Amino acid sequence: MTQPTLLIVDDDATFASILTRAMTRRGYRVFTANTGEEALALCRENQPDKAVVDLKLDGESGLNLLPELKTLNPAIEVLILTGYSSISTAVEAIKMGASNYLCKPASVDDILAAFEGTQPNPEIPINETPPSVERLEWEHIQRVLAENDGNISATARSLGMHRRTLQRKLQKRPVRH
Numbered sequence: 001m002t003q004p005t006l007l008i009v010d011d012d013a014t015f016a017s018i019l020t021r022a023m024t025r026r027g028y029r030v031f032t033a034n035t036g037e038e039a040l041a042l043c044r045e046n047q048p049d050k051a052v053v054d055l056k057l058d059g060e061s062g063l064n065l066l067p068e069l070k071t072l073n074p075a076i077e078v079l080i081l082t083g084y085s086s087i088s089t090a091v092e093a094i095k096m097g098a099s100n101y102l103c104k105p106a107s108v109d110d111i112l113a114a115f116e117g118t119q120p121n122p123e124i125p126i127n128e129t130p131p132s133v134e135r136l137e138w139e140h141i142q143r144v145l146a147e148n149d150g151n152i153s154a155t156a157r158s159l160g161m162h163r164r165t166l167q168r169k170l171q172k173r174p175v176r177h
Helices: 013-025 036-046 062-072 087-095 108-116 133-147 152-159 163-171
Strands: 005-009 029-033 050-054 077-082 100-103
Touching: 005 013, 005 036, 005 062, 013 029, 013 108, 029 036, 036 050, 036 062, 050 062, 062 077, 062 087, 077 087, 077 108, 087 100, 087 133, 100 108, 133 152, 133 163, 152 163
Parallel strands: 005 029, 005 050, 050 077, 077 100
Antiparallel strands: none
């Protein structure tokens, strides 16, 4: 049996290093990229089985990388991992071909389970309380940002707010509910 391969794309070098060590111990041959360009080169050269892609790379979106990875290797399973989760980005990731979508912090077991858990779970608990106004604002901003291909200035214009105000809102972690 051949050794499974994994591409990790994350601009957080510490996180990428820790995940690389953990996945290597679990039997994976791991390739690590800090940028989309590096990821595409590694995918072209090595044709990995799976990829863990950070949604928010330095200056670029992991969502933009997703179709390019799938073009280079149609069989690749891609997991989008993010500390800035929203329903709109999760839906877009799945529509664009991601196998799954996970929120940080995620353990190695969570990541492996996400790759294995491709079957939908109808037993998932449904939250009894509606999302907060802050959460709805975050979701709306993420949807408009996706519509503008991650362009902050265009998104700010669409939302009728100053670009710096939008940047401050994007730097904050979203509220849970």
